[in-house]
Amino acid sequence: MTELPAGLKRYPELDRWVRIDPADTVTVFTGKVEIGQGITTALALIASHELGVAPERIRVQTAHTGVTPNELITAGSMSVEQSGAALRQACAHARRHLLEAAAARLGVPASELAIDDGWISAPGLNERVSLWALQGGEPFRRRIEERIPERPPAPPPARQTRIDLPDKLLGRGVFLHDLHWPEMRHARVVRPPTFRHRLEGFAGSEFIDRGLETAPTAAAGVRLIRDGSFIAVIGDDEYQVVRHAERVARACRWRLVSPLEGVPLGRDSQAFLLDGGTPVTGPVPPLGFEPTFSASYSRPHLMHAALAPSAAAACWQGGRLTVWSHSQGVELLKRTLADVLGLEADAVTVIHVQGAGAYGHNGADDAALDAALCALAEPGRPVLLKWTRTQEHRWEPYGPAMRVDLAAALDGAGRITGWSHEVWSYTHAGRPVPGERGSNLAAAWLRAEPREAPPAVPRLEPEVGIHRNAWPIYALPAPRVVKRFVAPGPLRTSSLRSLGAHGNVFAIESFMDELALLAGRDPVTFRLEHLADPRARAVLEAAATLCGGVTGPRGVALARYKNRQTYAAVVVEVEVDPTTAAVRVPKVWIAADAGRVVDPDGLINQLEGGAVQALSWTLKERVRFRSDDIESEDWVSYPVLRFDETPEVITRLLDRPEQPSLGAGEATAGPTAAALANAVFAACGVRVRDMPLDAERLREAAAA
Amino acid sequence: MVELTINGTSHRVDCPGDEPLVYVLRNRLGLPGTRLACGLEQCGACLVLVDGECRYACTLPVADCAGRAVTTVEGLGNEHALHAVQQALLRHNAAQCGFCLSGIVVRAAALFRDEPRPSPADIRAALAPHICRCGAQPRVLRALDALAAGV
Numbered sequence: 106m107t108e109l110p111a112g113l114k115r116y117p118e119l120d121r122w123v124r125i126d127p128a129d130t131v132t133v134f135t136g137k138v139e140i141g142q143g144i145t146t147a148l149a150l151i152a153s154h155e156l157g158v159a160p161e162r163i164r165v166q167t168a169h170t171g172v173t174p175n176e177l178i179t180a181g182s183m184s185v186e187q188s189g190a191a192l193r194q195a196c197a198h199a200r201r202h203l204l205e206a207a208a209a210r211l212g213v214p215a216s217e218l219a220i221d222d223g224w225i226s227a228p229g230l231n232e233r234v235s236l237w238a239l240q241g242g243e244p245f246r247r248r249i250e251e252r253i254p255e256r257p258p259a260p261p262p263a264r265q266t267r268i269d270l271p272d273k274l275l276g277r278g279v280f281l282h283d284l285h286w287p288e289m290r291h292a293r294v295v296r297p298p299t300f301r302h303r304l305e306g307f308a309g310s311e312f313i314d315r316g317l318e319t320a321p322t323a324a325a326g327v328r329l330i331r332d333g334s335f336i337a338v339i340g341d342d343e344y345q346v347v348r349h350a351e352r353v354a355r356a357c358r359w360r361l362v363s364p365l366e367g368v369p370l371g372r373d374s375q376a377f378l379l380d381g382g383t384p385v386t387g388p389v390p391p392l393g394f395e396p397t398f399s400a401s402y403s404r405p406h407l408m409h410a411a412l413a414p415s416a417a418a419a420c421w422q423g424g425r426l427t428v429w430s431h432s433q434g435v436e437l438l439k440r441t442l443a444d445v446l447g448l449e450a451d452a453v454t455v456i457h458v459q460g461a462g463a464y465g466h467n468g469a470d471d472a473a474l475d476a477a478l479c480a481l482a483e484p485g486r487p488v489l490l491k492w493t494r495t496q497e498h499r500w501e502p503y504g505p506a507m508r509v510d511l512a513a514a515l516d517g518a519g520r521i522t523g524w525s526h527e528v529w530s531y532t533h534a535g536r537p538v539p540g541e542r543g544s545n546l547a548a549a550w551l552r553a554e555p556r557e558a559p560p561a562v563p564r565l566e567p568e569v570g571i572h573r574n575a576w577p578i579y580a581l582p583a584p585r586v587v588k589r590f591v592a593p594g595p596l597r598t599s600s601l602r603s604l605g606a607h608g609n610v611f612a613i614e615s616f617m618d619e620l621a622l623l624a625g626r627d628p629v630t631f632r633l634e635h636l637a638d639p640r641a642r643a644v645l646e647a648a649a650t651l652c653g654g655v656t657g658p659r660g661v662a663l664a665r666y667k668n669r670q671t672y673a674a675v676v677v678e679v680e681v682d683p684t685t686a687a688v689r690v691p692k693v694w695i696a697a698d699a700g701r702v703v704d705p706d707g708l709i710n711q712l713e714g715g716a717v718q719a720l721s722w723t724l725k726e727r728v729r730f731r732s733d734d735i736e737s738e739d740w741v742s743y744p745v746l747r748f749d750e751t752p753e754v755i756t757r758l759l760d761r762p763e764q765p766s767l768g769a770g771e772a773t774a775g776p777t778a779a780a781l782a783n784a785v786f787a788a789c790g791v792r793v794r795d796m797p798l799d800a801e802r803l804r805e806a807a808a809a
Numbered sequence: 810m811v812e813l814t815i816n817g818t819s820h821r822v823d824c825p826g827d828e829p830l831v832y833v834l835r836n837r838l839g840l841p842g843t844r845l846a847c848g849l850e851q852c853g854a855c856l857v858l859v860d861g862e863c864r865y866a867c868t869l870p871v872a873d874c875a876g877r878a879v880t881t882v883e884g885l886g887n888e889h890a891l892h893a894v895q896q897a898l899l900r901h902n903a904a905q906c907g908f909c910l911s912g913i914v915v916r917a918a919a920l921f922r923d924e925p926r927p928s929p930a931d932i933r934a935a936l937a938p939h940i941c942r943c944g945a946q947p948r949v950l951r952a953l954d955a956l957a958a959g960v
Contacts, residue, residue, distance in 0.1 A: 140906065141904075141905035141906025141907065141943050142905065266902065267904070270898075270899055270902065270904055270907065271888065271899065273910050274891070274898055274899055274904075274910055274914060275882070275891075275895070276840075276841065276843070276881065276882035276883050276910075276911045276914075277841070278842075279907075280841075280844075280908065282844070282845065283835075283841040285841075342836070343835075344824075344825070344828045344829070344832040344836075347832075410942060411942060412846050412852060412854060412906070412908045412909055412940055412942045412943075413845075413846045413854070414846070459906070460908075461846070461906050461908035461942070462906035462908070462942060462943040464942075491845075493848065494847040494849055494851075707902075710902060710905060710945065710948065711905075713947055713948070714905050714943050714944030715944065716944065717945075717946055717947060718944040721944075739847065739849055739851060740849070740940060741851060745940060746946070747936075747937050747938075747939075747940070748933050748936035748937050748939060748941070748946050748949070748950065749934055749936070749937040751933070751946035751947055751950060752947070753947060753950075754947040
């Protein structure tokens with residue numbers, strides 16, 4: 106590997122990445138953000154290893170526009186691959202510079218020196234010098250122009266304590282929701298019931314107001330601002346703001362502008378044939394073989410459903426807007442806010458502060474514009490705005506519904522000789538982007554002079570959105586894989602953890618079991634007969650060994666995320682209640698190959714967490730809506746997996762220190778979904794092809 | 810004016826009696842550990858102990874706590890002396906984003922106070938009202954199972 110990581114090509118100044126603090130600590134800078142995935146811990150471990158400083162001494166500054174390198178969005182399981190690679194190389198440069206400086210100071214060749222928790226010395230040498238004595242508080246003033254050798258991998262720590270965990274266990278104010286300034290105002294929005302509703306009027310005249318002017322209200326120190334259908338309540342006392350927002354909400358009369366209807370999946374679409382995971386324009390050829398078997402699979406719209414409703418803080422002072430947000434893309438958000446508000450981009454700063462785990466594009470960016478609109482009405486005072494549970498459930502952009510039609514031909518020897526995969530879905534790309542075409546920030550749609558959402562367009566990059574993991578991992582003759590982009594959908598949609606991979610892998614790996622049955626093979630053997638990639642074979646075999654055999658009420662499934670990141674094989678064991686058809690999952694086994702392991706416990710945490718979340722999606726979740734309303738508005742109407750339904754999860758990592766580290770946070774979603782469906786079939790002989798695999802669907806499938 | 814005892818300290822708070830305890834703790838007493846998440850008694854993030862009983866601070870009127878002893882996550886342990894539940898969760902890195910942790914710590918502390926050796930089924934039943942959306946439940950359960958087993 107001779108090329109510099111992309112981040113270092115864009116930001117070659119070493120000082121953008123590493124700072125030796127005045128004493129005792131080192132600060133590293135990343136354009137990525139902590140969303141509960143443990144990235145700050147992983148990056149601290151990378152810097153610790155390269156610099157020879159204990160992890161406890163590493164401070165990680167996460168995304169802050171204008172301060173940290175712009176590393177775009179924290180998404181796609183790319184943070185260790187991108188920011189980790191850049192930081193590792195930047196720290197190697199810092200180390201080389203520090204060793205050269207120490208060599209001059211100590212009169213010993215740099216090649217003989219070593220760093221031990223910040224102290225530089227050589228064997229047998231009585232003198233030593235610290236990083237801080239050499240460089241503390243001083244910029245390096247060096248450019249990174251070439252790739253230099255990094256330190257050889259060392260065995261990673263068995264369990265590195267998450268650096269953010271003690272504060273969270275002690276209940277400290279580490280979240281965005283906990284921000285506090287003496288002059289701070291609290292705010293809530295009053296939202297229409299859905300994104301297709303607008304304000305028609307108020308029931309009570311006490312609420313009538315003009316534009317963004319202050320309106321008289323009953324509660325002291327509390328004001329209402331309105332701009333079209335954008336309504337917010339602002340005040341010093343949070344509870345008074347909450348009460349008043351509830352009163353205003355009761356007084357609002359909403360009008361459905363257009364029904365929650367879209368083009369059904371399976372009808373009109375823009376179709377693209379895939380070539381090795383990349384869509385190409387041009388005609389889509391017909392099937393071209395006589396299928397032995399075909400089947401159609403589906404998933405409904407799913408929610409991110411972050412535990413904490415979205416929030417943001419903003420302050421408008423001296424012509425500058427500062428926003429504190431838990432957005433996964435602060436740089437995009439900065440430019441989009443400037444665009445919507447008619448400000449120069451340089452007048453806007455966005456600082457990431459942790460919220461609850463988001464798992465993709467949820468309400469975070471919308472809340473940032475809401476807070477900014479409130480801040481503009483309250484010059485000089487920071488405003489902390491929080492959504493309610495119901496607003497998050499009703500307004501977040503959902504993970505879109507999907508439909509996958511599969512067909513295959515088998516020869517007499519049980520080998521697949523023809524393969525067709527057609528995936529239908531709505532856009533998975535609803536993140537805010539600056540530009541003339543409109544805005545994806547919800548409040549922009551609601552203002553008196555609205556900006557509409559830009560029309561969704563199909564994305565044609567490799568392995569994105571709808572077609573992520575549509576290309577099979579198996580060695581098959583000329584797979585015919587078709588992306589079918591459908592617009593518009595009935596609901597607002599965007600990126601949910603793993604994007605199309607959840608639906609595509611659910612379908613492919615369910616179908617592989619169905620084909621194995623037809624071919625008279627067991628699921629593991631049938632897969633191995635079609636797998637050429639040795640790393641894929643290794644994780645599948647490791648998972649089968651780990652669980653003691655894919656037998657009884659167990660199912661297995663496998664994928665390599667985006668066909669270029671982490672390999673994961675998952676075995677799920679189920680119990681199906683013969684009376685109620687309820688499915689329980691007592692146990693899950695995971696085997697994964699994420700290349701070189703940086704933080705094994707953090708990696709296992711991500712793989713496990715992804716599997717448990719995908720179990721929840723696949724077993725229980727479905728956004729319920731009618732043409733005039735969204736019915737999933739809280740944890741009762743949108744149930745998720747609870748502690749008493751949680752399986753035991755056993756994970757085995759196949760460490761490959763000689764290989765690059767691969768993103769892993771989304772790798773288990775697809776395999777878990779399919780392994781669950783395969784286990785249900787193994788347990789009771791019913792093939793469920795439509796998520797969620799709840800009792801209702803199980804009974805339907807059994808009756809079909 | 811409401812008189813409250815929070816984590817052993819007496820406070821006189823000038824606020825409406827119907828104000829839910831979570832706002833009083835967070836905004837008037839500087840105790841952000843009690844998280845406001847659903848406001849609907851559905852997720853458990855705001856759990857506190859009132860006279861030792863588990864209560865949802867997101868809806869509990871502060872007046873109902875007058876003269877009673879309230880314990881929040883901040884009252885269970887500190888950086889010098891973590892509660893046994895906090896120690897167990899830390900040892901197992903039992904979290905991802907951690908927004909749910911305060912309520913889980915409070916719930917588990919109450920469980921282990923009443924039953925120092927809870928069964929795995931007891932632990933799962935006790936935590937059922939809590940939501941962890943990140944999927945860190947297996948780690949939380951491993952940590953508490955280990956604590957119950959004295960490991």
